[in-house]
Amino acid sequence: MKIALVGYGKMGKAIEEIALKRGHEIVLKLDIDNQHEFTKENLAKADVAIEFTSPHSAYNNVSKLLEWNVPTVCGSTGWLDKWDTVRKYTDENNRALVYASNYSVGVNIFFEINKRLAELMAPHAEYDVRLEEIHHTEKKDSPSGTAVSLAEQILERIARKTKWINEESDNASDLVILSERVDPAPGTHIALYTSAIDDIEIIHTAHNRTGFATGAVLAAEFVKDKKGIFSMKEVLGL
Numbered sequence: 001m002k003i004a005l006v007g008y009g010k011m012g013k014a015i016e017e018i019a020l021k022r023g024h025e026i027v028l029k030l031d032i033d034n035q036h037e038f039t040k041e042n043l044a045k046a047d048v049a050i051e052f053t054s055p056h057s058a059y060n061n062v063s064k065l066l067e068w069n070v071p072t073v074c075g076s077t078g079w080l081d082k083w084d085t086v087r088k089y090t091d092e093n094n095r096a097l098v099y100a101s102n103y104s105v106g107v108n109i110f111f112e113i114n115k116r117l118a119e120l121m122a123p124h125a126e127y128d129v130r131l132e133e134i135h136h137t138e139k140k141d142s143p144s145g146t147a148v149s150l151a152e153q154i155l156e157r158i159a160r161k162t163k164w165i166n167e168e169s170d171n172a173s174d175l176v177i178l179s180e181r182v183d184p185a186p187g188t189h190i191a192l193y194t195s196a197i198d199d200i201e202i203i204h205t206a207h208n209r210t211g212f213a214t215g216a217v218l219a220a221e222f223v224k225d226k227k228g229i230f231s232m233k234e235v236l237g238l
């Protein structure tokens with residue numbers, strides 16, 4: 001498979017390593033200093049593009065890739081205010097896109113546990129719930145995309161929580177997400193339920209970026225010859 005890497009930072013490099021090990025070819029590496037090479041002609045050389053850049057550039061990159069009909073795997077976080085536009089364009093124009101706030105197998109299993117735990121906790125108003133996420137200091141967005149996914153899963157299931165908020169709150173209906181930035185932290189997420197009687201917490205800790213990178217390559221292999229919008233749930237068959 002011929003892969004174009006859009007974004008060649010920490011994740012782009014980790015993805016390159018896994019892709020080469022799995023026998024793929026990197027035909028294009030695009031970063032901030034060679035953006036003039038981000039053209040339809042250059043992207044036509046790739047079977048699939050893998051986009052990991054930044055919250056500010058992701059929407060523009062993904063829009064162009066879809067316009068040029070390049071099957072795309074996007075991992076950039078912090079741009080989902082534009083998600084509905086991207087979804088509509090992909091559906092209406094029969095394009096191919098995988099999006100996941102987190103590509104690791106472990107976090108996608110953690111998502112399923114988070115959903116089930118929220119369902120079990122829904123009738124038990126004596127428990128409060130909050131989320132915590134810990135990442136390295138270079139991270140540009142806050143809260144993490146993964147924490148937003150976890151929050152949405154909880155808000156869909158626990159009616160006493162009505163919105164998430166990225167700071168402490170005295171309002172019991174707020175789902176608090178606390179963000180901590182410390183090095184080196186590839187990504188830790190905690191869902192914590194507390195009551196006067198006991199606490200239950202679930203934690204996922206990434207030890208490095210290999211899980212994210214491997215998942216992104218699996219997603220690229222999955223979407224290469226498909227049309228539609230997919231998440232890691234479909235890629236992993238969860």
Ligand SMILES: NC(=O)C1=CN([C@@H]2O[C@H](COP(=O)(O)OP(=O)(O)OC[C@H]3O[C@@H](n4cnc5c(N)ncnc54)[C@H](OP(=O)(O)O)[C@@H]3O)[C@@H](O)[C@H]2O)C=CC1
Nearest residue numbers: 007009010011031032052053057075076077101102103212
């Ligand atoms: N979904 C998932 O599983 C994961 C998602 N992420 C997300 O992926 C994104 C990238 O993470 P990471 O690799 O750690 O970040 P890095 O900052 O290490 O790398 C991003 C790279 O993209 C470059 N870049 C910025 N804008 C553009 C552009 N318009 N075109 C091409 N390249 C550009 C940056 O250049 P410069 O530094 O000069 O701006 C940088 O080299 C983040 O949004 C992060 O949250 C990260 C890990 C896992």
Ligand SMILES: O=C(O)C1=N[C@H](C(=O)O)C[C@H](O)C1
Nearest residue numbers: 077101102139144145146187
């Ligand atoms: O920026 C990162 O590093 C990460 N970003 C993703 C997120 O925002 O959830 C996934 C992972 O936690 C690492």
